[in-house]
Amino acid sequence: MCTQLFDPKVDYIFKNIFGSEKHPNILISFLNACIKSKSPITEVKIKNTEITKEYIEESFSRLDVLATTQNGEVINIEMQRADEKNMIKRSLYYWSKIFAGEYKVKGKYSSLPRTICINVLDFKLLEEEKFHNVYILKNKENNNMLTDVMEMHFVEIPKMKEIDQDDMLSLWTAFLNDPNNEKIVELEAKYDALHEAKIELARLSRDPKEAELYRMRENAINERRNFFLETFENGREDRDTEIVLNMLGEGLDEGMISKLTKIDIIKIKEIREKYKS
Structure with a gap:
């Protein structure tokens, strides 16, 4: 009987696979696939390994992955399944907290490390066609880079339509979307880290305590x-009510309000009835 695999997009499972000290090669492979640095990552130290029961039960807790590399970079990875309409500013806030936190350790502005935030999203966020987009600080007019200490990645899983077997990030994204994808199963033997991730996911999925x-x-x-x-x-x-009341106050009839705002005319009548003086 085949084991029903857990969804690796659930942050608890994601953290156990990509943020495990027992499986650094998984994280190294994912980071190299995403960052594509001229100096590949060969070592990682995971900084936030503890997952307590309180974290599991608390709906507002974050189970992200925070690591440093042999190059001195600090990298934060967040797996986010639901669009809470705040992802960009939220990611900037997390980056700033991590970057500022490093000052307490280093004590010098000149020693602050390159800090990278990677947001893996199970929804479409950006007005970009590609599923992976990278943002850095550049001059608006001539495109010259100001500094490389800030780098922000967005990996939008739903935007990846076809698996590119020559692109490791494409394979990791496909794995997260569906670990039983035929192409992923076919390519597991070719990529050790991908195979290791699948084995760990299967182990977690069989464990009653993990379940x-x-x-x-x-x-x-x-x-x-x-x-x-x-x-x-x-x-x-609240916004619909305010809009309708303002437009009624301007003398517009219900049909015109519905046409202009796309608010259902029945709802407009209900608002008018509720707030009539």
Whole structure:
């Protein structure tokens, strides 16, 4: 009987695979595939290895991967499944916290390390066609780089349509999307790190204790998602009400308001009835 594999996009599983001290080659392979540096990463030290039960149950906790490389770079990886409408500013905030935190360790601005944030997203965020996009600090007019200490990656899983077997990041993205993908299964033997990740995922998926933690984390994530959906819906209701009342106040009829705003005319009538003086 085949084991039903856990979804590697669940942050708890992602962290156990890519942020495990027992499997550094997995993280090294992923980072080299993503960053594509002229000086490949050969060693990593994972800084946040502990995952407590409180983290698992807390819907607002972050189970990301934070590591340093032999080149002195600091790299943060976050796996995000739901679009909470704040990803870009959120990533900038995380980068700034990590970068500022390094000052406390180094004590000198000149010693601050290159800091890279990699956001792996299970939704479409950017108005870019490619599934992997990199942002750095450059001169707006002549494109000259200001510094390489800041680098931000966005890997949007849904945008990758076809697997490119010559691009390791394409393979890792396909693995995250569906570890049972026929092409991934076919190529596992060719890439040791990919094979190692699949074995570790299978091990986690067979372990009853891990299954319980996985279920708890899924529940916490669903609670978080529902919270943001409700908040978004309530915010949209407030905005719709404000728009309708303002337009009614300007003397527009219900049909015209519906045409201009795309708000259902029944909802407009309900708002008018509710707030009529």
